[in-house]
Amino acid sequence: MEQRKTLKDVAREAGLSVGMASRVLGNYGYFSEESKSKVLKAAEKLSYRPDVIARGLKTRETKAIGVVVSDILTFFFTTLVRGIEDVANQNGYSVILCNSDEDPIKEREYLLALYERGVDGLIISPSQGNHSYLKKLSRSGMSLVLVDRTVRGLKVSTVLVDNEASSYEAVNYLISLGHRRIGVITGLKGVTTSKERLAGYKRALEENHISLEPELIKEGNYRREKAQEVAGDFIRMKNPPTVLFVCNEPMTSGALLALRENKVKIPEQIAIIGFDDPVWAPLTEPALTTVSQPSYSMGTLACQALLKEIKGVAHSEIPSEEIILKPKLIIRESSGKRIVENEEATRIKVPLSPPLGRGIG
Amino acid sequence: MEQRKTLKDVAREAGLSVGMASRVLGNYGYFSEESKSKVLKAAEKLSYRPDVIARGLKTRETKAIGVVVSDILTFFFTTLVRGIEDVANQNGYSVILCNSDEDPIKEREYLLALYERGVDGLIISPSQGNHSYLKKLSRSGMSLVLVDRTVRGLKVSTVLVDNEASSYEAVNYLISLGHRRIGVITGLKGVTTSKERLAGYKRALEENHISLEPELIKEGNYRREKAQEVAGDFIRMKNPPTVLFVCNEPMTSGALLALRENKVKIPEQIAIIGFDDPVWAPLTEPALTTVSQPSYSMGTLACQALLKEIKGVAHSEIPSEEIILKPKLIIRESSGKRIVENEEATRIKVPLSPPLGRGIG
DNA sequence: TTGTAAGCGTTATCAT
DNA sequence: ATGATAACGCTTACAA
Numbered sequence: 001m002e003q004r005k006t007l008k009d010v011a012r013e014a015g016l017s018v019g020m021a022s023r024v025l026g027n028y029g030y031f032s033e034e035s036k037s038k039v040l041k042a043a044e045k046l047s048y049r050p051d052v053i054a055r056g057l058k059t060r061e062t063k064a065i066g067v068v069v070s071d072i073l074t075f076f077f078t079t080l081v082r083g084i085e086d087v088a089n090q091n092g093y094s095v096i097l098c099n100s101d102e103d104p105i106k107e108r109e110y111l112l113a114l115y116e117r118g119v120d121g122l123i124i125s126p127s128q129g130n131h132s133y134l135k136k137l138s139r140s141g142m143s144l145v146l147v148d149r150t151v152r153g154l155k156v157s158t159v160l161v162d163n164e165a166s167s168y169e170a171v172n173y174l175i176s177l178g179h180r181r182i183g184v185i186t187g188l189k190g191v192t193t194s195k196e197r198l199a200g201y202k203r204a205l206e207e208n209h210i211s212l213e214p215e216l217i218k219e220g221n222y223r224r225e226k227a228q229e230v231a232g233d234f235i236r237m238k239n240p241p242t243v244l245f246v247c248n249e250p251m252t253s254g255a256l257l258a259l260r261e262n263k264v265k266i267p268e269q270i271a272i273i274g275f276d277d278p279v280w281a282p283l284t285e286p287a288l289t290t291v292s293q294p295s296y297s298m299g300t301l302a303c304q305a306l307l308k309e310i311k312g313v314a315h316s317e318i319p320s321e322e323i324i325l326k327p328k329l330i331i332r333e334s335s336g337k338r339i340v341e342n343e344e345a346t347r348i349k350v351p352l353s354p355p356l357g358r359g360i361g
Numbered sequence: 362m363e364q365r366k367t368l369k370d371v372a373r374e375a376g377l378s379v380g381m382a383s384r385v386l387g388n389y390g391y392f393s394e395e396s397k398s399k400v401l402k403a404a405e406k407l408s409y410r411p412d413v414i415a416r417g418l419k420t421r422e423t424k425a426i427g428v429v430v431s432d433i434l435t436f437f438f439t440t441l442v443r444g445i446e447d448v449a450n451q452n453g454y455s456v457i458l459c460n461s462d463e464d465p466i467k468e469r470e471y472l473l474a475l476y477e478r479g480v481d482g483l484i485i486s487p488s489q490g491n492h493s494y495l496k497k498l499s500r501s502g503m504s505l506v507l508v509d510r511t512v513r514g515l516k517v518s519t520v521l522v523d524n525e526a527s528s529y530e531a532v533n534y535l536i537s538l539g540h541r542r543i544g545v546i547t548g549l550k551g552v553t554t555s556k557e558r559l560a561g562y563k564r565a566l567e568e569n570h571i572s573l574e575p576e577l578i579k580e581g582n583y584r585r586e587k588a589q590e591v592a593g594d595f596i597r598m599k600n601p602p603t604v605l606f607v608c609n610e611p612m613t614s615g616a617l618l619a620l621r622e623n624k625v626k627i628p629e630q631i632a633i634i635g636f637d638d639p640v641w642a643p644l645t646e647p648a649l650t651t652v653s654q655p656s657y658s659m660g661t662l663a664c665q666a667l668l669k670e671i672k673g674v675a676h677s678e679i680p681s682e683e684i685i686l687k688p689k690l691i692i693r694e695s696s697g698k699r700i701v702e703n704e705e706a707t708r709i710k711v712p713l714s715p716p717l718g719r720g721i722g
Numbered sequence: 723t724t725g726t727a728a729g730c731g732t733t734a735t736c737a738t
Numbered sequence: 739a740t741g742a743t744a745a746c747g748c749t750t751a752c753a754a
Contacts, residue, residue, distance in 0.1 A: 099443065
């Protein structure tokens with residue numbers, strides 16, 4: 001176990017001073033060709049590698065950024081994080097990843113740890129809560145960009161998706177297919193995307209003069225298990241919805257599981273449409289209609305915005321841009337075929353299978 | 362944008378020396394109750410947070426570990442990484458994540474960057490290549506644990522899965538169902554898991570006295586696109602296999618896509634079994650039979666092993682353990698039902714639909 | 723062009 | 739019990 005080589009070692013090997021070695025390796029200031037080659041040779045010989053920690057202490061930058069998302073296990077965030085990492089690494093930054101699991105306490109702790117680590121910037125998809133700590137961080141000069149979700153009263157660069165509009169579009173599409181009883185499994189309460197997606201749902205109903213049935217709005221929490229349970233509740237209703245609008249990918253898998261377990265025919269008995277378009281969406285039977293978010297791009301854009309911010313802070317410019325991307329409705333089969341208005345009756349006549357023990361209408 | 366508070370500020374506020382403040386906050390050495398409360402109060406007032414970078418310079422530990430996997434977008438690695446992060450964070454370590462994309466150059470670069478960052482340890486799932494750099498790192502005293510894959514000649518703690526045995530078991534199961542022409546889409550050449558999984562396949566055939574048909578072994582690369590292509594090749598064979606054994610999750614989704622596109626009936630025309638058991642496995646039609654790896658546990662175990670190693674290095678103990686976990690065969694429907702030997706003929710008589718234009722047998 | 727030395731925020735070893 | 743002070747490895751004035 002050989003000792004790690006330092007600049008001092010290189011300098012000694014080159015027969016020059018530490019300052020000299022630093023200048024050559026950092027390629028700044030003055031140095032002769034001769035010194036340059038001496039230092040380079042020495043560094044090579046010792047296979048010297050700078051200690052970025054030590055450098056960071058002096059330069060006050062760590063070339064690391066922190067990323068806090070709710071859960072890297074969900075397709076949306078995995079992809080997003082991959083986007084972040086790709087541009088971060090391309091630019092010489094490392095990313096430190098943290099999963100908040102939608103827990104504000106955990107989120108705060110990670111933020112704190114990241115701050116202590118002296119990360120150069122932070123990309124965060126904030127969970128519920130008042131986020132006073134986030135604001136404090138921002139005020140303290142920490143470069144910060146929000147992704148996917150916003151925080152009221154926090155003016156920093158943000159990369160979002162137009163949740164309201166795409167949710168509206170999705171529900172509108174369902175209505176165009178003839179659906180009138182549209183059940184929705186909402187996201188986690190307190191998270192901005194949940195509110196926005198629900199708002200889009202409501203607007204679509206309203207504009208189509210369909211009365212809003214409270215029983216058709218059931219609260220989810222962005223997690224699979226909960227959605228599975230909630231979908232079960234929907235199925236067991238006396239008058240179940242003809243379609244389920246599920247507000248993220250893990251919940252969609254949960255809802256599908258529930259439909260399967262209860263042998264509900266998709267889309268004949270209950271159709272389904274999900275937010276997020278994971279790789280497996282085309283593989284279910286029937287293939288899943290989804291709202292596809294450009295999660296990878298959201299990641300790259302967020303990271304680019306952050307890097308800009310980091311550079312900007314040095315020059316105390318404050319750009320603070322808001323990027324809003326548009327998700328895409330991907331129509332497959334799970335949402336059902338167009339139903340002629342008068343034929344709708346026939347569709348809800350299909351009885352649910354034994355596990356339920358009674359008809360759907 | 363207020364300045365970050367340092368120990369010096371705390372000391373000044375408390376009317377004591379920096380050393381004093383450090384001792385109290387670090388809870389070591391001697392200090393009076395009075396000083397303690399003074400320092401604590403001052404720290405609280407200034408909301409002082411230690412600079413772990415500066416501390417690291419002195420203590421030579423960064424409380425960060427590096428993780429290099431091929432691609433966080435695959436279910437196996439996402440889950441594994443989540444396991445790593447959970448135990449890392451529980452123990453006060455941050456994790457820096459890197460995706461090598463199976464590219465040895467990229468892998469080496471990341472390893473280098475991680476080394477420069479002074480991470481306390483490394484968890485890596487090595488790609489192809491000779492990994493001389495990895496060995497060098499290990500020799501230099503860097504704590505290292507390998508996960509999922511091994512490197513010949515590198516004796517460090519490792520967390521693996523018994524690929525050969527589980528592959529054997531899977532293929533054996535297929536044979537028990539009556540399958541005789543078993544196509545396999547292998548993993549990336551040069552990666553240990555690929556070899557092992559193929560070895561299990563071969564042994565199963567051999568022990569069942571089924572001759573090994575080279576045309577039934579097609580090389581994949583662990584990526585979806587390639588498998589989709591290869592599965593297409595299988596489908597177009599004059600005498601296609603009755604089942605496909607696909608060596609990881611992204612490839613399984615690719616193969617499924619190909620089967621779908623070609624309207625191949627699963628499992629009647631071609632059955633399928635996949636390595637890895639993603640959330641969506643029960644959602645395909647028919648539900649996917651898989652070999653489920655305990656990826657989350659692999660992550661937690663790997664991280665525990667690394668932390669042990671890190672602590673051990675300090676005391677120059679070298680435990681170096683090898684943990685081998687057993688995957689589980691999860692039988693669903695895609696692998697087909699038991700076929701009575703003489704009835705096998707009926708099964709391959711089902712003609713492939715128009716896109717293929719000819720029967721399967 | 724080169725070397726010296728201060729300083730980044732800590733920790734830890736000295737005296738006192 | 740406390741306060742100076744010297745590291746840690748690097749960058750960067752400043753002196754030479």
